[in-house]
Amino acid sequence: MHFDAFDRYHDTESFVHRLDPRVKVLVTVAFILSNALLPDGAWMAFGFSWSFLLFVNALSNLGVAFTFKRSFVALPFALVAITVLFSIPGQPLSTFHFLMWDFTITDMGLLRFVSILIRSWLSVQMAILLVATARFPDIVHALEHLRVPSILTTIIAFLYRYLFVLVDEVFRLLRARESRSAAAPGTRSGGSVAWRAGVAGNMAGQLFLRSYERSDRVYNAMLARGYTGHLNTMNPHELHRVDYVTTALALVVILLLQLVGRL
Amino acid sequence: MHYSPQPLHIPDGFLSLTVSLICWALTAVTISVAVSRTNKSLGEKQVPLMGVMAAFIFAAQMINFPVAGGTSGHLLGGALAAIMLGPWASMLVMTAVIAVQALLFQDGGLLVMGANILNMGLVTVAIGYGLYRGVAGGNRTLKLAVAGIAAWLSVMAGALFTSFQLWLSGTSQLQVVIPAMLIVHALIGLGESVITVAALSFVLQTRPDLLGENSDSAKGSRGWIIAGIAVSLIVVLLSPLASANPDGLNRVAADLGFINAAQSGTGPLAGYTVPFFADASASKIVAGAIGAVVVLALAVFAGRTLQKKSTIDNRKS
Numbered sequence: 001m002h003f004d005a006f007d008r009y010h011d012t013e014s015f016v017h018r019l020d021p022r023v024k025v026l027v028t029v030a031f032i033l034s035n036a037l038l039p040d041g042a043w044m045a046f047g048f049s050w051s052f053l054l055f056v057n058a059l060s061n062l063g064v065a066f067t068f069k070r071s072f073v074a075l076p077f078a079l080v081a082i083t084v085l086f087s088i089p090g091q092p093l094s095t096f097h098f099l100m101w102d103f104t105i106t107d108m109g110l111l112r113f114v115s116i117l118i119r120s121w122l123s124v125q126m127a128i129l130l131v132a133t134a135r136f137p138d139i140v141h142a143l144e145h146l147r148v149p150s151i152l153t154t155i156i157a158f159l160y161r162y163l164f165v166l167v168d169e170v171f172r173l174l175r176a177r178e179s180r181s182a183a184a185p186g187t188r189s190g191g192s193v194a195w196r197a198g199v200a201g202n203m204a205g206q207l208f209l210r211s212y213e214r215s216d217r218v219y220n221a222m223l224a225r226g227y228t229g230h231l232n233t234m235n236p237h238e239l240h241r242v243d244y245v246t247t248a249l250a251l252v253v254i255l256l257l258q259l260v261g262r263l
Numbered sequence: 264m265h266y267s268p269q270p271l272h273i274p275d276g277f278l279s280l281t282v283s284l285i286c287w288a289l290t291a292v293t294i295s296v297a298v299s300r301t302n303k304s305l306g307e308k309q310v311p312l313m314g315v316m317a318a319f320i321f322a323a324q325m326i327n328f329p330v331a332g333g334t335s336g337h338l339l340g341g342a343l344a345a346i347m348l349g350p351w352a353s354m355l356v357m358t359a360v361i362a363v364q365a366l367l368f369q370d371g372g373l374l375v376m377g378a379n380i381l382n383m384g385l386v387t388v389a390i391g392y393g394l395y396r397g398v399a400g401g402n403r404t405l406k407l408a409v410a411g412i413a414a415w416l417s418v419m420a421g422a423l424f425t426s427f428q429l430w431l432s433g434t435s436q437l438q439v440v441i442p443a444m445l446i447v448h449a450l451i452g453l454g455e456s457v458i459t460v461a462a463l464s465f466v467l468q469t470r471p472d473l474l475g476e477n478s479d480s481a482k483g484s485r486g487w488i489i490a491g492i493a494v495s496l497i498v499v500l501l502s503p504l505a506s507a508n509p510d511g512l513n514r515v516a517a518d519l520g521f522i523n524a525a526q527s528g529t530g531p532l533a534g535y536t537v538p539f540f541a542d543a544s545a546s547k548i549v550a551g552a553i554g555a556v557v558v559l560a561l562a563v564f565a566g567r568t569l570q571k572k573s574t575i576d577n578r579k580s
Contacts, residue, residue, distance in 0.1 A: 006367055032374045036280045073369050074274035080429055080444075081277060083436035116434060120276030120372075127275070127369050139366060149298040151310065155359040158314020159321065160367075166315075166322035173326065197454050201461020204323045204338060208347065208462060209470055211322075215315035219308050 005164050008131040014061035020243045021134040021142035027250045028130045032123040034254045038261040040115040045261030049122050052253055053129070060133050067125040067132075074124050081116045085109040136160055141233050150230070157231055162218065169210055173203045271339070271421050271448075272364065273379055275372030279432035286428065287377030293385050294358055297351040304351075313352055317359040320344055326458075339421070339451075341387025342395075342414040343459045347466070347473070350392040350487055357384030382424040386494060387417035393491010403467060407460050413491070414459035418452035419445065420498045423505075441505045 016024070031049070038045050057067055090108030131139070137157065144153040177199065219227075278286075301309070320340040340360070344353035361380050365371040371379045394413035398405050422444040429435040467474060 008367060029373060032275050032372070033280075035276060036278075036283065036374055070369075074276075074372075077272075077274050077277060080440060081434045083439045084434065087436045112433070116276055118276075120274050123275035123372060123374070124369050127366075127373060131367060131369075136367060149295070151298050151302060152294070152355060152359060152362075154310050155314045155317050155355055156363060158311055159317040159359050159363055162315050162318040163321055163363075166318045167325065170322045170325050194457055197457035198461045200326050200338075201458040202465050203326050204343070204458055205462035205465025205469075207323055207326070208319055208466060211315050211319035212312070212470075212473065215312045218315060219311045222311060 002164065005167075006160070007136045008128070009135045010062055010066070010132040012061045014059060014133070016056060016060035016129075016133045019133075019246060020237060020239050021138040022145055022237075022239065023243045023247050023250075024130050024134050025139060025142045025146065026247060027254075028126050030251060030254050031126045034257055035119045035123050037258060038119070041111045042115075042261035044263075045257050046115075046118050046122070048260055049257055052257065053122060053125055056126075056129060060129060062129075062132060067128045070128050071121055071125045074120050075117075077120070078117055081113055084112045084116070088112055137233070138235060138237075141235070141237060145237065154231055162214075165214070166207065166211055169207060173207060177203065271379070271383055271425055272361075272371035273375045273382075273425060273428070274369075275374050277372075277432065277434050278375045278378055278428055279434075280374075282428050282432045283374050283378060286375070286381050290358075290377040290380045290385065294354065294380075297354045300351045301355060309352070313348070313356055314359075316344070316348055316352075317356045317363075320356060320360050321363065323462075338458050339383060339387065339418060339455055341383060341421075342391025342410070342417040342455070343462055345388040345392035346395045346410055346413075346459075346463060350388055353388050353392070354385055357388060360384075378425075378428050382421045382428075386420045386424055389487070389490050389494045390417040390420055390498075391491075393487045393489070393493075394495060396485070396491065397488045403464075406467075407464055410463050411456040411460040413495075415449075415452040415456040416495050416498060418448050418455045419502070420494060422448035423498055423502055426505075437505065441502070445502055 031052075035049065038049070053067070054064060057064060085105050086103050086109060088106055088109040090106035090111075093105045093107055093110060095104045134142070137160070140153050140157050140160070143156075144150055301313075320338075320343075323338050323340055323343075326338065341353070341357055344356055347353070348356060358380050361371060361384055362376065365373055365376050365379065391410075391413045394409050394416070395406070398409045401409075423441070426435070426437075426440045426444045429440055430437045463474075
């Protein structure tokens, strides 16, 4: 596995790709904040927010369908919001019978439910755009510039750097378990659920020790390469005029979205 | 690369702004205490260790085991990390894991990340470490048993906190979300418990020095025992209460100005407005802000006293 196996960065040349990662992090957070601030049923503002998203998508040269295709990851979570359909008082829209209860969907409930889904859907897409247009180490560096404590960003940087090594290790453990668990067709191998969970636990313990001992070797290797307790980057990360202008414009657009949502 | 989203990771859009910001404030305060504590106590060698351990938690969450009907159980890791690495370090490690899951995989939102860290990284660690620390001097069986209980409780606590946040945001109804989340996570917690116990007993057998008297995990102060027991009690006492008497809680929340009375389903229907925090009257926003400040002050105060206590403890040992 390659070290950037987990990075969702999409390597192309575009205006958004060239922007400083700080700008992208700031605008993403501002956009998500704006979604959370928009009132329920602000369809116009939701529509404009989506247009803004599509516009950024177009600027980033990824193809219009890029974020759309990946945008449904948060959808299963909609299950937890399903009760608002019935619980908020309003005009009844339709009633159905399930088991021993009657459920009545109200217009206010539907309005809130759809609004929650749209907010979530828009926010996820902007987050997808962020990781598609900025390399993960650059995002981490941007976080450091944005005053996230350096011990945290360093841990995140190490996590990202060594994740693939440990995931390789997990795959070896899983393959070993597969090999031990041979069974004749039609019969089950292995014991009860508790036994299987125990095996998984032993694997986790094994992984812990291998990781722990690896971190020793990592540290020694880093010392040999001149580690002083601080991670450096070769990327300059300077804010140019275009970064300032873009940030200002994006924030103005987001403010306008709020105005539209409140009209 | 296969990555399966996990329950408890709240996406953006499902929590109201007020709830998100209060959770962020709580999380930020706790993390800044954790940062200053670890910065003081850890050598530069510890930082790569914590980074690799964060990768370990992330990778360990991929070890799953088949349960039934195509579903599989796997680890959340908060309690395990707390027992192995000590409280403050494991809070930072869990924060890093949750941040990367949100940033890289969109598993969990950014604005609600404070809530996700609180539920999965801070509460789980407090319970996991607090309870384990109480019996750290005991024999092996006792330690493992308590670790198992702590792991199960930590998952339940995460589920309970998530439910409360969803309810306060007006996303879910309390009488539905609490039983649903708690029943599902009572089962998920069993898997967490067995994996944690097995992993811990494996490490105790092969590298007992990592969990011995002078290890990182034994350095946490005794204040953690109180914190762990307190959070556990909240979970144990509040879960049945919330399931049995959701109307009472709804009324309390409505009285405190936290939730729209109409939205909780108990208030009068007259004067009903679209339930949305940002659109609520100015008084409600002010009430929410005051609440946030009070909670923040409490957290800072608790953090300070905890810090003082543990420095005294450290000097003693």
